[in-house]
Amino acid sequence: MGKREKNPDRIGAGKFFAWQSRSLSSACNIVIQGFLGIYFTDQLGLSPALVATLMMFGNIVDAVTDLLAGYVVDRTNTKLGKGRPYELCIIGVWLCTWLLYSCPPNFSMTLKYAWVFIMSLLVRAIFNTILNSAQMPYMVRAFSKGQLVRIASYGGLLTMVGSIIVSISFPILMGTLATSAKGWSTLLAIYAIPLGVIGIMRFFLVKEDIKVEESTTEKVAIHSIFKVLGKNPFIWMVALAQMLQGTVLSMGVGTYFYKYVVGNIGIMGMIMAVSVVVLPVMFFVPPLLKRMPKGRLIVWGTALQIIGALVMFAAGASIPMIIVAAIIGGIGVMPITFLVDLQILDCCSYSEWKGLPRLEGSLGSFRNFVNKxxxxxxxxxxxxxxxxSGYVGTAATQPDSAIMTIRLAIGVVPAIMYLIVGVLMLAYGRLDKLMPQIERDNAAKAVSLAGGNE
Structure with missing residues (x-):
């Protein structure tokens, strides 16, 4: 028998887990930030509308820094690589997240608002923004094209496992520890220290060792970014879909729903434990991508998200119905969550096909900008x-109007937004159809450029 050929798309276990270490850490951080709302209102006694206004202003700043960060990353060229040096920002993410949940209780209300605004700004607008902008350039220089599909699918499985573990354990520990300012700070330290250590592993263990050929020699400049955005409609579709998904996820309704509608926030952890049953679905993503384009797969996912959201609204305090909604929605969210990086790369390839700069960092940052x-x-x-609705964070019970508002926010509002996402992804299907031709033409250009440089 002949020698078995090595699969070029295979990723060694060491490199796979090292790469996913930071993704897992960041995903867990996002889960923990989802509890900020109830910390602000019920622990610090802040006004939900005023906090939301401050956070909205912070997200505007965050969105602007996204564009600046992408511009900086695209112009980066160091011995360590283009995106890899910025991985150190994960330390800042966890340090400031801990500080965000450690607001001194003796502060005046004004100082409390200032504290949560500044710390939130550092986490989101500085450290996470830089990490997200550097992700795409780092990834395409660390893995081959075939490996990227495996990273996006199987890597997503590991990330989701980590997120579920935190989603299960955090509400349980919150119920026992987060009864005081010191308790909240201790709770965050339990997660921040180990997840910060895990998050930095990628920087030390994964190198940028794949050369990325550019089909254009145009220097990356501000006008190049606007030029690409003006001639690439598909990046807008991806970005807007992410924006709507981000709108739903950032509402932070879950903790309020389980505390006031279900009546037991600890049930939230139990529901997340049930969500483990959806994890095997990730193994079907690579085979499905061979039969179904990315946009269509996301459309099917949004259909499930709509069903899950409506079941959640109808469920009220019914645990069986909530479990069904969580499973349906958990399956539906997978495509848009784990295929977006591949969609961004397709948008970069489309730009290259049109004779424009690829701008992985800037297009990824634009997606982040709109998402923020x-x-x-x-x-x-x-x-x-x-x-x-008349909600009062320090009150033991809430009026019926507040309860109905929470139910609408967890069910009907998301269903409407998921419907719009599905329409956007149907339109994105045009790029899916073009991709085989784009890849052939770009490969031919790369060969031509390589021959001309010899």
Whole structure:
């Protein structure tokens, strides 16, 4: 028998886990930030509408820094690589997240607002923004094209496992520890220290060792970014879909729903434990991508998200119905969550096909820019809804109007937004159809450029 050929798309276990270490750390950080709303209102006694307004302003700043960070990353060229040096920002993410949940209780209300605004700004607008902008350039220089599909799918499985573990354990520990300012700070330290250590592993263990050929020699400049955005409609579709998804996720309704509608926030952890049953679905993503384009797969996912959201609204305090909604929605969210990086790369390839700069960093940052606008919109929308409903964070019980508002925010509002995402992804299907031709033409250009440089 002949020698078995090595699969070029295979990723060694060491490199795979090292790469996913930071993604897992960042995903867990996002889960923990989802509890900020109830910390602000119920622990610090802040106004939900005023906090939401401050966070909206912070997200505007965050969105602007996204564009600046992408511009900086695209112009970076160091011995360590283009995106890799910025991985150190994960330390700042966890340090400032801990500080965000450690607001001194003796501060005046004004100082409390200032504290949460500044710390939130550092986490989102500085450290996470830089990490997100550097992700795409780093990834395409660390993995081959075939490996990228595996990273996006199987890597997403590991990330989701980590997120579920935190989602299960955090509400349980919150119920026992987060009864005082010191308790909240201790709770965050339990997560921040180990996840910060895990998050930095990628920087030390994964190198940028794949050369990325550019089909254009145009120097990256501000006008290049606007030129690409003006001639690439598909990046807008991806970005707007992410914005709507971000709007839903950033509303932070879950903790309020389980505390006031279900009546037991600890149930939130149990529901997340049930969500483990959706994890095997990730193994079907690579085979499905061979049969179904990315946009269409996301459309099917949004259909499930709509069903799950409507079931959640109808569920009220019914645990069986909540479990069904969580499973359906958990399956539906996978495509848009784990295929977006591949969609961004397709948008970069489309730009190259049109004779424009690829701008992985800038296009990824633009996606983040629009997504951050959605994050701000989600927090503001729910904050205003809560305020208008008569919600009072320090009250033991809430009026019926507040309970109904929470149910609408967790079910009907997301269903409407998921419907719009599905329409956007149907339109994105045009790029899916073009991709085989784009890849052939770009490969031919790369060969031509390489021959001309010899």
């Amino acid at each position: 606008c959605g994050n701000g919109l989600g927090g503001l929308l729910f904050g205003v809804m809560l305020e208008a």
